Amino acid sequence: MTERPRVWVSQPLFDDIVARLGEHFEVTATPEVTRHAPAAMAAALAAADGALVTLNDPIGAAEIAAAPRLRAIANVGVGYNNLDLPALSAAGILVTNTPDVLTETTADFGFALMMATARRIGEAERWLREGQWRQWSFDVLLGGDVHGATLGILGMGRIGRAIARRAGGFGMRVLYHNRSRLDPQVEREHAAEYVGFDELLARADHLILVLPYSPQSHRLIDAAALAKLRPHATLTNIARGGIVDEDALCDALEQGRLAGAGLDVFEGEPALNPRLLQQRRVVLTPHVASGSLATRRAMVALAVDNLIAALGRGPNAGRPPSVVKAGIRD
Ligand code: 8YV
Numbered sequence: 293m294t295e296r297p298r299v300w301v302s303q304p305l306f307d308d309i310v311a312r313l314g315e316h317f318e319v320t321a322t323p324e325v326t327r328h329a330p331a332a333m334a335a336a337l338a339a340a341d342g343a344l345v346t347l348n349d350p351i352g353a354a355e356i357a358a359a360p361r362l363r364a365i366a367n368v369g370v371g372y373n374n375l376d377l378p379a380l381s382a383a384g385i386l387v388t389n390t391p392d393v394l395t396e397t398t399a400d401f402g403f404a405l406m407m408a409t410a411r412r413i414g415e416a417e418r419w420l421r422e423g424q425w426r427q428w429s430f431d432v433l434l435g436g437d438v439h440g441a442t443l444g445i446l447g448m449g450r451i452g453r454a455i456a457r458r459a460g461g462f463g464m465r466v467l468y469h470n471r472s473r474l475d476p477q478v479e480r481e482h483a484a485e486y487v488g489f490d491e492l493l494a495r496a497d498h499l500i501l502v503l504p505y506s507p508q509s510h511r512l513i514d515a516a517a518l519a520k521l522r523p524h525a526t527l528t529n530i531a532r533g534g535i536v537d538e539d540a541l542c543d544a545l546e547q548g549r550l551a552g553a554g555l556d557v558f559e560g561e562p563a564l565n566p567r568l569l570q571q572r573r574v575v576l577t578p579h580v581a582s583g584s585l586a587t588r589r590a591m592v593a594l595a596v597d598n599l600i601a602a603l604g605r606g607p608n609a610g611r612p613p614s615v616v617k618a619g620i621r622d
Pocket of ligand 1: 346348368371579
């Protein structure tokens, strides 16, 4: 009997779903959520033909060099900036991700975070819990409106478009900027107007970031970009923390040049810029935009299907449902 391929699962996911890997492979699972030190990661990958990993698992050239058998990585997440794609591709390692299944849930959260920021829901709750209600006055905790406002969407991929659809229900005007302009028919369907980057910043009442993280988007929202936003505007980030210069954002908030920020992602997460924690007008959440139970289960199920198929097993053998980068080692 030929040896079964070996796969490594980098942290506990949903046991009942991950158990499907055991029908095809020898599975080694790390029993806790941990940020794997490079040496530990290299040791785990060294014996693996495939791996199921998340954003917490940065895999670069050093880990790949130590993983001679590795043929496929299934990332549980649509973004894969934890993976060194050129190095994986050069090594012939197939990479998959989990698009589509998280689109609507992530858009819900992005919209909710934008609304919470505009309407100061986090602050209002803190205020109530602190027992301040007796100091209520007619002008307490006044926020900006969402309905009828102009929404600026930076990144008009699947999630950006799902946010645009929600904005229609709130009577918002939708502006977007993207690397490439959408097909006119898709623009019409989403009632979305394409504008340049600077115009997006200058016209948005609420700006939401939904673009991939890349060297081009690293700190794209820097001091100069923030200066173009209007003082009553809000900024919501559900993309990647590194897209925003957090110190410049704190400067803008402290100087009253921005009404508020809703952040689900942070540059050094889980470490936080301490200045952000000092801001009153921010809503901060721990990277949970895709975190509904159904969606997280669907992400893991898709990643499992991807890995099974990538390693040549199951009904989709050789044809993983969502490939980021093809290429399998001989
Ligand atoms: C995370 C995300 O993957 O899909 C993405 O790109 O950022 C999230 O869905 C998820 O939190 C698991 O790390």
